[in-house]
Amino acid sequence: MAISVAIIGSGPSAFYTADALVKSGIPCTIDMIERLPAPFGLIRYGVAPDHESTRKVSRSFDKTARGGGMTFFGNVEVGRDVSLAELRQVYDAVVLAIGAPFDRPLEIPGADKKGVHGSAAFVGWYNGHPDFRNLDPDLKVKAAAVVGVGNVALDVARLLVRDRKELEATDMADYAVEAICASDITDVYLLGRRGAQHAAFTIGELREMGELDQASPVIDAASLPTNFDDVAEEDRRIRQKMVEMLRGFAGLPQGKPKRVHFRFNCAPKEVLGGDRVEGLRVERMRTEGGRALGTGETEDLPVGLVVAAIGYRSPKIEGAQFDEKKGLYPNRGGVIEPGLYAVGWAMRGPSGVIGSNKIDGQTVAKTIVETLAPGTKPGRPALEELLAKRGVGLTSYAEWLKLDAAEVARARPGAPRGKFYAVEEMLKVIGRG
Numbered sequence: 001m002a003i004s005v006a007i008i009g010s011g012p013s014a015f016y017t018a019d020a021l022v023k024s025g026i027p028c029t030i031d032m033i034e035r036l037p038a039p040f041g042l043i044r045y046g047v048a049p050d051h052e053s054t055r056k057v058s059r060s061f062d063k064t065a066r067g068g069g070m071t072f073f074g075n076v077e078v079g080r081d082v083s084l085a086e087l088r089q090v091y092d093a094v095v096l097a098i099g100a101p102f103d104r105p106l107e108i109p110g111a112d113k114k115g116v117h118g119s120a121a122f123v124g125w126y127n128g129h130p131d132f133r134n135l136d137p138d139l140k141v142k143a144a145a146v147v148g149v150g151n152v153a154l155d156v157a158r159l160l161v162r163d164r165k166e167l168e169a170t171d172m173a174d175y176a177v178e179a180i181c182a183s184d185i186t187d188v189y190l191l192g193r194r195g196a197q198h199a200a201f202t203i204g205e206l207r208e209m210g211e212l213d214q215a216s217p218v219i220d221a222a223s224l225p226t227n228f229d230d231v232a233e234e235d236r237r238i239r240q241k242m243v244e245m246l247r248g249f250a251g252l253p254q255g256k257p258k259r260v261h262f263r264f265n266c267a268p269k270e271v272l273g274g275d276r277v278e279g280l281r282v283e284r285m286r287t288e289g290g291r292a293l294g295t296g297e298t299e300d301l302p303v304g305l306v307v308a309a310i311g312y313r314s315p316k317i318e319g320a321q322f323d324e325k326k327g328l329y330p331n332r333g334g335v336i337e338p339g340l341y342a343v344g345w346a347m348r349g350p351s352g353v354i355g356s357n358k359i360d361g362q363t364v365a366k367t368i369v370e371t372l373a374p375g376t377k378p379g380r381p382a383l384e385e386l387l388a389k390r391g392v393g394l395t396s397y398a399e400w401l402k403l404d405a406a407e408v409a410r411a412r413p414g415a416p417r418g419k420f421y422a423v424e425e426m427l428k429v430i431g432r433g
């Protein structure tokens with residue numbers, strides 16, 4: 001009997017797992033269970049809209065989906081429509097490929113004020129994610145702070161200073177294009193709590209900050225390190241290069257209408273204001289042995305918007321052991337326990353590039369085929385029966401292709417697609433509304 005595998009989620013880690021299982025040559029029935037009618041998770045809703053080339057990886061996922069080796073179950077939510085325990089009862093293997101769609105909280109006084117957003121919510125908002133389409137951040141402010149200096153922080157800062165022409169050529173949600181274009185933001189502060197040698201962004205993404213049409217990067221060259229002893233030896237060369245790039249930014253001519261200020265050794269301490277953000281108190285830090293230590297010296301930044309891009313957490317699914325502190329599922333090489341696996345950010349936390357998920361998928365697929373063949377559980381027919389009994393209106397990959405075509409057809413001129421934002425709207429388009 002074929003091994004029956006349920007993969008929960010349909011982002012990169014899910015598709016790489018499915019692909020590796022198909023390519024193993026061992027008979028498997030693979031069912032991908034996705035909460036939304038649209039697949040691709042992080043690729044569709046996390047990747048910055050002005051990084052369309054990164055999204056092209058979904059073409060190979062599309063090939064996997066159409067190849068006949070797997071089945072897509074859209075509009076089915078584990079926890080609501082079917083439990084993990086039920087899936088484990090009927091599938092030989094269940095793989096958590098659920099990513100890390102929740103924000104790590106910014107734990108400073110005032111972080112609950114209006115105008116403070118986590119990057120998962122903010123990115124989901126501009127990318128038209130059904131959960132965040134109503135976020136409605138107030139951008140009628142002059143300055144914003146983005147906490148963190150990873151690639152997500154750069155995405156948010158860059159998109160806040162792009163102009164209409166640049167944004168309209170992307171698939172950014174219409175409402176977000178309008179809000180950003182109507183915004184008064186001229187200054188964005190990017191805050192790294194440690195020295196620039198420890199910034200988490202990567203060099204290609206940093207380079208873009210020096211090439212923006214409307215905004216100049218601003219940095220005090222005197223704030224940049226010359227000593228890299230506290231950086232791991234294998235990272236030193238690249239970190240030196242990034243700091244040199246930042247030093248180059250300091251020498252660029254200013255004069256563009258907007259600015260992105262890089263502030264290192266600068267930690268958020270308190271969000272100021274009444275009900276809503278009126279400023280951000282930051283503390284000057286010093287970095288010692290790779291750690292940020294407070295100096296007690298503070299400054300108030302006059303910002304009206306704070307986006308915390310400080311990392312993500314996986315959702316907790318009933319029935320699997322979860323590490324609350326790290327926000328992921330403890331595992332060994334992707335094995336949570338026999339029959340239950342994790343891949344991608346659910347497995348190792350929110351780090352690495354999209355390609356990192358390929359290795360996770362291959363590792364877990366190898367373990368599944370080596371330890372579970374031949375399969376013993378029915379899988380798909382049992383799930384279909386259960387969902388039918390509950391009246392769950394699942395959607396197929398063919399229906400996604402219909403939705404996809406409708407999105408491409410309604411794109412703004414020059415843009416790749418015009419997403420539908422609400423699940424009800426998506427269902428209507430595929431004739432299920």
Ligand code: NAP
Pocket residue numbers: 051106107147148149150151152153155192193194198199200201202205267268309310311312350351352353
């Ligand atoms: P990240 O790379 O882990 O960066 C998180 C940043 O937040 C770090 O600068 C971290 O500083 C800071 N931080 C964490 N807690 C903080 C706190 N309490 N106060 C102040 N600062 C805090 O995470 P990310 O930017 O969310 O990215 C997630 C992953 O997706 C990364 O692997 C990233 O490279 C990837 N990604 C890639 C792209 C791309 O390739 N274009 C785009 C987006 C995301 P410390 O280092 O001091 O902890």
